[in-house]
Amino acid sequence: TLKLDTATSQLDALVEIYRIMRPGEPPTKDSAESLFESLFFSNDRYDLSGVGRMKFNRRVGRSDLTGAGILSKEDIVDVLRVLVNIRDGHGEVDDIDHLGNRRVRSVGEMTENQFRVGLVRVERAVKDRLSLADVDTLMPQDLVNAKPVSAAIKEFFGSSQLSQFMDQNNPLSEVTHKRRVSALGPGGLTRERAGFEVRDVHPTHYGRVCPIETPEGPNIGLINSLAVYARTNDYGFLESPYRRVVDGHVTKELVYLSAIEEGDYYIAQASTTVDAKGCLLDELVSCRHKGEFTLTSPDRINFMDVSPRQIVSVAASLIPFLEHDDANRALMGSNMQRQAVPTIRPEKPLVGTGMERIVAVDSGVTVAAKRPGVVRAVDASRIVVRVDDAALRDNEDIGVDIYNLTKYTRSNQNTCINQRPIVNVGDVVQVGDVLADGPSTDLGELSLGQNLMVAFMPWNGYNFEDSILISEKLVEDDRFTTIHIQDLTCISRDTKLGPEEITADIPNVGEGALSKLDETGVVYIGAEVNPGDILVGKVTPKGETQLTPEEKLLRAIFGEKASDVKDSSLRVPPGVTGTVIDVRVFIRDGVKKDERALEVEEAQVTQFQKDLNDELVIREEALFDSLEKLLIGQVVDGGPEKLKAGSKVTEDYLKALVHDKWFAIRCKDDKVNQRLEAAHQKFQELHAERDEKLKAMRMKLVQGDDLAPGVIKIVKVYLAVKRRIQPGDKMAGRHGNKGVISTIVPVEDMPYLEDGTPVDIVLNPLGVPSRMNVGQVLETHLGWAAKGMGHKIGALLKKQTSMHELREYLKKVYQVSHSQKLNVDALTDKEVQELANNLTGGVPVSTPVFDGASEAEIKNLLKMADLPESGQTILHDGRTGRQFSRPVTVGYMYMLKLNHLVDDKMHARSTGSYSLVTQQPLGGKAQFGGQRFGEMEVWALEAYGAAYTLQEMLTVKSDDVNGRTRMYKNI
Structure with a gap:
């Protein structure tokens, strides 16, 4: 390089660089120097x-x-x-795909960059202003305009590719969406340019990014999920935790290592055998070093994995027996759990992985206690907790926590968010205890589906090619009934011809159509509505048009106002039937509120007042409790209700006295009088504070809403739709075993066990071998064992056998596990009874990822439940009562109903809208469009010889405007 370089001095070199950087400009010494300086x-x-x-x-x-x-x-x-x-x-x-060379840019950093862009614009504007005007008269506020900064930030959050609508199908989908890491977006890759290497799993992904959870399709490998224990460090590199190992001895110390630091160390796996003192036992330990798996002696080991589930993400860690599933199917399983719709009655899985509670509580859909205390009041929509004195904040003397629950609210995906209290009055709660379940949670555990009795066998071809056959009992028991909430919006605007009006007085509409509206033209809450029903009556002024003779007659009779408005009401869209559960009215500031808006406002005030009153009652109670302790036994100088001087205050006297009059008691002891006075002041303060808060709330509500320009009023109507499970709905297990329901069979026709129990669902056994997701079969066996042990405990309870027998069986049940041991002996008889009652529906089993139950353990559990160890049994045909020819695998599997419902996909078009450009019907359900009749469909009709149908398809059903008008008139 130096030989070929013609430049001999510094100046020559600078000029040469200038020539290359700025071709065509004449170089001077100064310009060349300044360019080089500013470059580097x-x-x-x-x-x-x-x-x-x-x-x-x-x-x-x-x-x-x-x-x-x-x-x-x-x-x-x-x-x-x-x-x-x-x-x-x-x-x-360098390896470009090494996680030491890829960093996470979080929201904060990107917002900071946008903010900087905004500030640079402000700076430029200020400099321009300073150069123009006479500087002496300018004030700072004339110079600085903050608009560009707020505009830059608004644009970032409003239209950035990474600013996404939260996936709110269920708690898991929220958590995973928040833990997502994307290689797309501004400053990242594009789908088309990303090659295979970027998308592939890299050795440094271990413990940082999940190798399983990523979308199928064009984004595969570009969008990833953080591993369970991963975090980012100050530089934005992903770190994973490890336990330090010193001289072959595992310590308790946790160290987070980034991919850059990790390469130099020997890291043992979490499953390495360790004795009670933490010493590594094997002569050669399997470990990772420089991205490769090797064997080495224990003294060379530096770190050890924290847990076997360290390498997978939250969704993948919820799949039991993940280690027995093929990776492609595990990927589908973890993606499909995110699409499960919350059922009306959630049911926790019999076979879990131990992550369910953690996910449910961390997702924030449950209500957890903030401070310890005692539950004072519970109803469906609020929980009141009196806080323990030890947990009070500095300025509080009485602590009250009121938890308002979310009731039947719409999520982003139109599923239903509803919280249900699970505590009772008098329960003692600690910090972090779950007080109320949210959607898809059962007693604080994530519950996305239902435990179903499953049989693997063909049934009359109804489960051909992944179809699923279910029993009518599932429909009857509402096992998979879900509630969906839609919001429909009606906006009344100021138009050129005058304001639109929301009213019940709509032209050319019969009485029947208005039966569900109130005087203001808005639908009642609780009304059951069908497609085409009016929800909000609205009329729009229309321009002068040529009048028909009928309209002229009406004008002559009724005067001017007969028909200069047209009906533009909000109607229920086609295919939607439901119940109105809420109506919200938003009105622009300065517009008079109608009755309906005032009603909604009053309801909000009442709710708020209820909270304040509850808080006041509890705080007053505590105040008078302490006063009672102070006053009883005191000698008095006098008091209300003819209390004589020199007598003592008794409990009966205080009970008979109204609380307000307690403060009129005068005691001999001045200190007591002072404390009484202080308490009186406190009492008045409490009432004043309550009134102040209520006043502030009313003030807030009286103000109008900040609506977009030109909008007078917005009415939002919320419809709740109850959807039962039906043929065409998509269901799936947790192992990527998805299918569509082909038919629903009466319960008496379903195959049944020897004891007469019919199965709930029949799956095709051919779905297992080629897909290699054997985890579902193991889950089925273990689920059957869990249910069987529950039945056995139930039978022991029913027989009312001696406590000893029940204890022994429970001991046996809890000693199967190699990790979790429950000391049954330490429990009282009452607690054992309660435990047994809770277990009758089935003993919940946790089989953590990569550390799950072995085949021997499953056989052992089946034996304890008095079930065949093969997991197979003879089934009888429900229609004939005959035995099937061979034993069938039966058990309990956790099945989910996915958010691909046939009701949302079914669509039919009558007369609808046409594209202005081509005059052809629009496409898609959202536009009420038609089906595309493409080239190959035309060939099909040609081949069949259906000439008239073909001619119709290509003319009047497509873009022949005159033809379709004539056709419509003739029909």
């Missing part, structure tokens, strides 16, 4: 940032990881040295 050594031009300097120093082999934000001459020399070394065969080329 100017703080204004670029900044390496902390992470850039750290990576740079690491790469050129320095120990110091901090330094200047711009390049120095030494830096450039070091870079050349590294490049020359690589050219000579020393040193390594």
